[in-house]
Amino acid sequence: MPEKKPSLPGKQEKSARQQKSEKVTLPSSKVRQANNSKRSSKRQTRSLQAGLAVMGGRAAGAISRRLRLGGGTSIAGVVAQRIYPDIVNHLSSQLAYGSVLVTGTNGKTTTSGFIAAILSDAGLRVWRNREGSNLMRGIASALIIRARPGGNLSRAGQAISIFEVDEAVVPHMVEAVPLRVAVFTNLFRDQLDRYGEVDSVSTRWHKAVSALPASATLILNADDPAVALLAESRQDNVVYFGIDDAALDLAAQGISPERHQTIDTHTCAKCGAELVYSLRFYSHLGHYLCPNCGSARPQPHVRATSVTVNAFDQLRITVETPTRQGEIVIPLPGFYNIYNALAAIAAAQALQINWEPIVSGIQQFKPVFGRGERVQVAGRTIRILLAKNPTGFNEVLRTLFSEGEKRHVLLMLNDNIADGRDISWIWDVDFERIAQQTTMLTVTGTRALDLGLRLKYAGIDAQAMNIVPLTPLRAASKEAIALPRGKETAHAVSNGSVTSARKTRPTAKPAQTHGLAYALDSALQQTPVGETIFVIPTYTALLDIHRELERRGLTPRYWEEKGP
Amino acid sequence: MSDSNKPRFTLTLGHLYPAQLNLYGDRGNIITLQRRCQMRGITLRVVPLGIGDALAPDEYDLLFIGGGQDREQAPVSQDIFDMKGIGLWAAVEDDMPVLAVCGGYQLLAHYYRPASGPDMRGLGIFDAWTIHKGANVPRCIGDIAIEWNGSTLVGFENHGGRTYLGTAKPLGKVLKGHGNNSEDHSEGAMYRNAFGTYLHGSLLPKNPHFADHLLALALRRSYELSDDNLKKIFPRYLSLKERPAQEKRGRAAKKNGASGAVYGIIPTPIDLDDTLEWEAHASMLERLGLRSAARAALRHR
Numbered sequence: 078m079p080e081k082k083p084s085l086p087g088k089q090e091k092s093a094r095q096q097k098s099e100k101v102t103l104p105s106s107k108v109r110q111a112n113n114s115k116r117s118s119k120r121q122t123r124s125l126q127a128g129l130a131v132m133g134g135r136a137a138g139a140i141s142r143r144l145r146l147g148g149g150t151s152i153a154g155v156v157a158q159r160i161y162p163d164i165v166n167h168l169s170s171q172l173a174y175g176s177v178l179v180t181g182t183n184g185k186t187t188t189s190g191f192i193a194a195i196l197s198d199a200g201l202r203v204w205r206n207r208e209g210s211n212l213m214r215g216i217a218s219a220l221i222i223r224a225r226p227g228g229n230l231s232r233a234g235q236a237i238s239i240f241e242v243d244e245a246v247v248p249h250m251v252e253a254v255p256l257r258v259a260v261f262t263n264l265f266r267d268q269l270d271r272y273g274e275v276d277s278v279s280t281r282w283h284k285a286v287s288a289l290p291a292s293a294t295l296i297l298n299a300d301d302p303a304v305a306l307l308a309e310s311r312q313d314n315v316v317y318f319g320i321d322d323a324a325l326d327l328a329a330q331g332i333s334p335e336r337h338q339t340i341d342t343h344t345c346a347k348c349g350a351e352l353v354y355s356l357r358f359y360s361h362l363g364h365y366l367c368p369n370c371g372s373a374r375p376q377p378h379v380r381a382t383s384v385t386v387n388a389f390d391q392l393r394i395t396v397e398t399p400t401r402q403g404e405i406v407i408p409l410p411g412f413y414n415i416y417n418a419l420a421a422i423a424a425a426q427a428l429q430i431n432w433e434p435i436v437s438g439i440q441q442f443k444p445v446f447g448r449g450e451r452v453q454v455a456g457r458t459i460r461i462l463l464a465k466n467p468t469g470f471n472e473v474l475r476t477l478f479s480e481g482e483k484r485h486v487l488l489m490l491n492d493n494i495a496d497g498r499d500i501s502w503i504w505d506v507d508f509e510r511i512a513q514q515t516t517m518l519t520v521t522g523t524r525a526l527d528l529g530l531r532l533k534y535a536g537i538d539a540q541a542m543n544i545v546p547l548t549p550l551r552a553a554s555k556e557a558i559a560l561p562r563g564k565e566t567a568h569a570v571s572n573g574s575v576t577s578a579r580k581t582r583p584t585a586k587p588a589q590t591h592g593l594a595y596a597l598d599s600a601l602q603q604t605p606v607g608e609t610i611f612v613i614p615t616y617t618a619l620l621d622i623h624r625e626l627e628r629r630g631l632t633p634r635y636w637e638e639k640g641p
Numbered sequence: 642m643s644d645s646n647k648p649r650f651t652l653t654l655g656h657l658y659p660a661q662l663n664l665y666g667d668r669g670n671i672i673t674l675q676r677r678c679q680m681r682g683i684t685l686r687v688v689p690l691g692i693g694d695a696l697a698p699d700e701y702d703l704l705f706i707g708g709g710q711d712r713e714q715a716p717v718s719q720d721i722f723d724m725k726g727i728g729l730w731a732a733v734e735d736d737m738p739v740l741a742v743c744g745g746y747q748l749l750a751h752y753y754r755p756a757s758g759p760d761m762r763g764l765g766i767f768d769a770w771t772i773h774k775g776a777n778v779p780r781c782i783g784d785i786a787i788e789w790n791g792s793t794l795v796g797f798e799n800h801g802g803r804t805y806l807g808t809a810k811p812l813g814k815v816l817k818g819h820g821n822n823s824e825d826h827s828e829g830a831m832y833r834n835a836f837g838t839y840l841h842g843s844l845l846p847k848n849p850h851f852a853d854h855l856l857a858l859a860l861r862r863s864y865e866l867s868d869d870n871l872k873k874i875f876p877r878y879l880s881l882k883e884r885p886a887q888e889k890r891g892r893a894a895k896k897n898g899a900s901g902a903v904y905g906i907i908p909t910p911i912d913l914d915d916t917l918e919w920e921a922h923a924s925m926l927e928r929l930g931l932r933s934a935a936r937a938a939l940r941h942r
Contacts (some may be wrong), residue, residue, distance in 0.1 A: 266664070343660065349716065498784070498797070499665070499799060501665045501666030501797060502666055503666065503669075504667075504669030504846070505666055505668055526917065526924050527847070529917055534672050534676050539914075544917070550920060550924055550927065550935070550939070552923050552932065552935035552936040552939050553923075
């Protein structure tokens with residue numbers, strides 16, 4: 078840990094499985110790999126398998142892309158893992174600078190984005206799994222697209238990989254990949270239908286942490302009781318991050334706890350007693366103490382001592398670490414990004430990165446893919462802020478509506494598997510705060526009607542919003558009752574081109590009042606030129622809006638974006 | 642809304658364990674009852690009943706209990722037995738409407754038998770019991786529609802335990818989804834005016850007729866309203882069965898010794914616009930492939 082330069086991971090960092098399987102060395106350069114053919118026959122079988130897996134996976138990915146089935150980001154991994162189940166371990170152990178794992182309910186993508194920016198500013202070659210491919214197959218894909226048919230990674234020297242990992246996959250990852258750093262951002266209620274309950278995620282994390290090699294640095298959010306207590310079984314190599322600015326307390330800001338009642342972990346993970354908070358920043362994050370067993374928030378090593386909001390998307394924080402104190406401006410909207418930045422700083426310091434790349438990596442960070450990214454459409458600005466669970470949604474609403482400024486908003490609620498099929502959580506989002514605060518409010522997605530209903534019960538007049546389901550109600554058309562939706566026919570407004578949905582159907586059908594294209598058009602039409610529309614989508618709705626913008630020629634296909 | 646000096650109906654809702662059992666958007670059920678009362682000029686007070694609080698049945702007109710995680714459900718199971726059991730029993734036997742969702746439903750049956758560990762005992766209000774058959778038996782997860790009272794209820798279910806009914810009547814028949822145990826097509830349980838169900842999502846917003854049913858039961862019980870007067874407040878979905886004989890005992894004594902009519906509260910007919918509610922309801926039925934039920938639901942608009 079006290080070394081100055083980025084160091085190579087030591088031998089002790091190999092996973093248990095790797096140690097079992099003969100003396101496989103870390104081939105960290107091409108030269109090494111060239112000599113591999115001389116090794117034992119078992120070794121050859123492994124390389125052969127890996128080679129086949131890489132070729133199979135890449136072929137499948139290429140076919141999928143060619144057929145436009147999607148980005149082909151997961152299929153490559155699925156195929157490769159089928160051919161060679163250990164492919165992730167085989168490839169990742171070739172990385173010269175090892176691997177960083179980032180997990181948690183919210184903030185994974187931004188945190189790993191910050192870390193990636195910092196590390197590349199520090200001169201490393203950074204590899205990441207793509208957005209949304211954070212299950213095992215996506216991680217396999219990320220490695221396979223960088224591997225050669227021989228089963229070896231190309232240019233693995235100087236390379237470090239950052240794996241953004243789904244909460245439930247963490248134990249598999251810890252087993253499969255020799256990790257140097259593991260970051261746990263937070264644990265909120267999310268997708269109960271997929272993960273079971275919050276507690277079952279917590280159990281998996283405890284398991285994963287106990288399987289983590291002793292040399293790996295564990296980075297934990299001190300302010301989240303569900304995360305901070307993961308270090309119970311571990312004394313060394315734990316770094317906590319947290320916020321020490323009392324001005325950010327909800328009570329100090331006049332926000333009643335009733336309003337922010339989505340409190341996920343309110344009981345002590347050790348003894349089950351109700352936790353007592355001296356400061357609460359959002360949801361269950363804050364300074365807490367268990368009155369029964371005495372478990373308390375650990376003192377963070379990396380902490381934000383003061384936070385000032387320069388602008389909607391400019392947060393200036395003063396950071397103190399054991400070695401450094403300084404100011405950093407986070408160029409993203411949302412209070413939760415303070416935690417993401419602190420986590421990234423802690424991770425960078427654990428990797429012995431200097432202060433300058435840390436500052437530049439964060440300050441010059443470009444919001445990506447649904448984290449406040451900006452797109453210009455027909456003279457309006459669209460800013461997309463992903464919200465996938467009640468806490469995330471509440472924080473986005475708090476970011477947008479705390480200044481009392483009225484906003485133009487397009488809400489998108491999907492219930493596909495990646496979003497969670499259960500949408501009951503929308504009833505835990507404080508939509509009450511946006512009543513009378515929007516000048517344009519459009520609601521769409523596979524569950525547009527449910528979200529519309531939620532807004533109605535939040536006190537928003539059904540006439541004051543435009544509810545655009547993705548598909549029409551068949552029962553309604555059978556009854557020959559036209560839905561009186563969408564005040565007038567919206568015209569396709571885009572950068573010059575008419576949307577293809579319209580092109581293919583130029584018949585004199587009744588005005589189309591459903592579909593994402595229509596929702597976007599009517600949102601644009603009701604928003605004056607020069608104004609900003611805030612799009613708040615769930616995860617697959619984010620993919621949908623991207624696809625729609627891309628169809629209008631407005632954003633690059635995300636799977637064609639070049640990695641850093 | 643109505644003039645502030647005009648006498649109003651007041652209902653008190655006891656919300657059991659809001660801090661522990663709040664997992665599946667249970668707040669949506671409360672919000673729905675609140676708004677639907679508010680729009681009709683009825684005051685609905687919501688009183689949280691946490692661990693350690695006793696339940697005095699006279700103080701409430703209806704009760705709600707939601708669902709939670711196992712870790713939270715265990716202390717609740719003890720408390721409901723020790724602190725609230727007798728009060729809850731008395732309330733149910735006295736025809737107070739009670740809605741119990743998911744974990745709350747399980748707590749009102751005889752017991753919950755986890756895959757490992759001791760049974761968690763319930764109140765036995767519903768003659769039913771729940772068994773978790775182990776991690777290898779998949780959870781019952783997904784959208785669900787049931788037939789209820791000549792109409793439909795839609796929601797989302799997510800439960801590991803399978804519930805089996807003894808003499809308890811089911812709330813409804815499963816049209817699509819798992820229901821109590823995904824074996825016998827039963828969903829939920831009923832005893833007097835107590836309803837247990839696995840449906841959340843939230844349940845009441847998309848099922849306005851069920852929400853109104855609970856409110857009508859509460860008003861009828863607490864204010865001795867005649868069916869004619871009840872029809873004025875709930876012109877749409879009122880389908881109350883014959884009153885149980887003992888409900889005519891004059892419970893209104895509790896409300897200042899006067900029945901609704903004598904008290905001078907003549908309800909003004911209020912018809913709520915539930916278009917959006919029924920569209921959301923119908924759209925769920927359509928997604929589940931229940932076309933004719935969806936058409937029937939839209940006729941409620």
